Amino acid sequence: MAILNGRKRLLIGIPAALIAVALLVVFLQVRRPTNTRRALYIIGEPEKGAALFFGDKQCGICHAINGSGGRVAPDLSGKHPGTPAMGWLVTVLWNHGPGMWRQIRQKNDPYPQLDAQEMADIFAFLYQASTIDRAGDPGAGQRVFNEKGCIRCHSVGGTGGQAAPELSKIAAGLDANAWTRAMLNHAGSMISPITSSLGQWPQFTGNEMNDLIAYVRLGDSQPATKAREIPGNAERGWAVFQSRCIQCHSVRGQGGSVGPELGPERDFPLTTAQFASVLWNHAPAMLRQASENKIPPPILQGNEMADLRAFLASLRYFEPAGSPLVGERVFSDRGCAACHGLTAEGTKIGPGLRSGKEAFTTISFTAALWRHGPRMIDRAEELGIPWPTLKATDIGNLVSFLNAPARPK
Numbered sequence: 472m473a474i475l476n477g478r479k480r481l482l483i484g485i486p487a488a489l490i491a492v493a494l495l496v497v498f499l500q501v502r503r504p505t506n507t508r509r510a511l512y513i514i515g516e517p518e519k520g521a522a523l524f525f526g527d528k529q530c531g532i533c534h535a536i537n538g539s540g541g542r543v544a545p546d547l548s549g550k551h552p553g554t555p556a557m558g559w560l561v562t563v564l565w566n567h568g569p570g571m572w573r574q575i576r577q578k579n580d581p582y583p584q585l586d587a588q589e590m591a592d593i594f595a596f597l598y599q600a601s602t603i604d605r606a607g608d609p610g611a612g613q614r615v616f617n618e619k620g621c622i623r624c625h626s627v628g629g630t631g632g633q634a635a636p637e638l639s640k641i642a643a644g645l646d647a648n649a650w651t652r653a654m655l656n657h658a659g660s661m662i663s664p665i666t667s668s669l670g671q672w673p674q675f676t677g678n679e680m681n682d683l684i685a686y687v688r689l690g691d692s693q694p695a696t697k698a699r700e701i702p703g704n705a706e707r708g709w710a711v712f713q714s715r716c717i718q719c720h721s722v723r724g725q726g727g728s729v730g731p732e733l734g735p736e737r738d739f740p741l742t743t744a745q746f747a748s749v750l751w752n753h754a755p756a757m758l759r760q761a762s763e764n765k766i767p768p769p770i771l772q773g774n775e776m777a778d779l780r781a782f783l784a785s786l787r788y789f790e791p792a793g794s795p796l797v798g799e800r801v802f803s804d805r806g807c808a809a810c811h812g813l814t815a816e817g818t819k820i821g822p823g824l825r826s827g828k829e830a831f832t833t834i835s836f837t838a839a840l841w842r843h844g845p846r847m848i849d850r851a852e853e854l855g856i857p858w859p860t861l862k863a864t865d866i867g868n869l870v871s872f873l874n875a876p877a878r879p880k
């Protein structure tokens with residue numbers, strides 16, 4: 472902690488304050504550099520989004536989150552959020568739009584209307600949901616327990632070694648966050664017995680940790696995290712990061728350099744179990760660096776694991792940046808120009824998109840798509856134009872293109 476001087480702390484404090492504010496549902500007025508129009512950045516509140524999703528907007532009639540909800544449409548949890556997160560969410564929604572709108576029409580359900588604030592809340596909720604683990608598979612978890620060599624020292628339900636504590640007793644009262652916290656906090660004392668007994672430090676990939684958790688919970692099939700609970704708090708996570716991680720890791724260039732930068736450009740999974748796998752896999756190197764640099768090993772308590780994840784996730788949940796020039800190309804490459812015109816000036820088929828009084832944000836752009844989507848699909852079907860599919864990185868470019876003043880001819 473003492474490594475950072477006051478100025479550095481302040482430099483880190485500024486983005487942190489922004490993140491905290493963003494998560495706390497705040498409206499920020501930001502002036503676009505290329506434009507005199509003002510864009511209203513709207514940040515969503517996951518709790519409100521959950522209420523809309525399962526309540527008023529009835530998404531939960533068709534979709535489930537971590538197994539709770541409808542069965543006719545994909546379960547929206549447990550997907551790996553792509554980068555940039557907002558771009559990823561918009562493209563997921565856009566690319567699946569036709570299938571979804573057809574289904575809503577078929578079922579004769581009223582088409583749920585979403586204003587920009589509601590869209591933001593639902594996005595915040597979906598983003599959180601995408602970092603929830605699905606319920607693991609206890610059978611696969613038993614194989615993991617054997618293959619990683621845990622069975623040599625530990626038992627589960629009485630089966631296995633006696634040298635170390637019975638794990639089902641420990642796991643019984645713990646949720647996934649608390650279990651992975653216990654496992655990581657003990658990594659230090661397990662390193663030398665494990666590496667001398669197995670010859671190596673076992674590495675976890677994919678769903679292995681999640682399955683192991685299901686196994687040590689003795690098949691308690693309750694999902695480790697329930698759909699409507701939003702674990703973790705980004706603001707508290709930032710405090711944990713500053714006290715336990717920043718000595719070695721930086722975020723956006725601020726912080727230590729013993730370990731890798733953990734800012735939004737670095738891609739690693741953020742579900743509880745997968746994040747825990749990453750930490751477990753790196754534990755020997757982290758702990759070696761801690762002892763070499765005389766830094767206390769990072770021991771986590773209470774809800775700190777969930778808070779840290781929420782903080783790291785919040786860094787990845789921002790308006791994607793983009794370039795109007797690239798956006799102009801994307802607009803014609805992806806086929807938007809076929810209906811809206813090369814410079815989005817409008818044609819007989821589709822309206823002009825640059826006449827709005829307010830600049831688009833990712834959220835208001837998505838809300839507009841949601842409002843007009845069914846009509847757009849009808850036009851595409853009438854004209855035999857395929858539905859344009861988008862990539863996560865397109866969104867920032869498209870939004871900044873649509874916000875830039877039209878170039879003189």
Ligand code: HEC
Binds near residue numbers: 532545547567570578
């Ligand atoms: C009448 C049923 C129905 C309702 C109501 C509904 N959806 Fe969907 N949704 C679907 C179907 C079906 C798909 C899959 C479409 C496809 O695969 O092309 C889908 C796809 C999606 C996807 C992409 C999923 C993926 O696997 O990538 C998202 C995100 C989504 N819906 C969000 C929502 C939200 C938010 C709401 C509420 C405002 C909602 N949906 C309401 C039926 C519905």
Ligand code: HEC
Binds near residue numbers: 619654657
């Ligand atoms: C070579 C023996 C050995 C192996 C192999 C081993 N452990 Fe351990 N483990 C221990 C010992 C000894 C302790 C108790 C350490 C302590 O009290 O600090 C422990 C503690 C733990 C704890 C914390 C228990 C508590 O009291 O909170 C967890 C969780 C755990 N191990 C999980 C695992 C998992 C999962 C594996 C397989 C990847 C594994 N261990 C492999 C020896 C081992």
Ligand code: HEC
Binds near residue numbers: 720730756762764
């Ligand atoms: C004593 C220094 C130190 C501390 C303290 C520390 N780490 Fe690390 N961390 C490292 C090192 C070194 C690596 C790279 C290990 C390797 O290459 O196997 C690493 C790797 C990681 C990775 C993997 C990154 C990737 O992309 O592969 C994550 C995630 C991580 N640390 C998170 C944390 C968190 C969260 C904390 C605070 C609770 C923390 N670390 C505390 C030194 C540290």
Ligand code: HEC
Binds near residue numbers: 822823
């Ligand atoms: C097949 C023709 C067609 C294609 C291709 C098409 N659109 Fe549209 N779009 C329309 C129509 C028609 C409307 C107006 C719908 C309405 O009035 O309800 C519209 C409306 C919109 C709106 C809402 C406008 C507003 O003012 O609220 C946006 C944003 C939009 N389109 C963006 C795009 C983007 C980005 C692409 C390319 C990825 C695209 N469109 C591709 C036909 C199309």
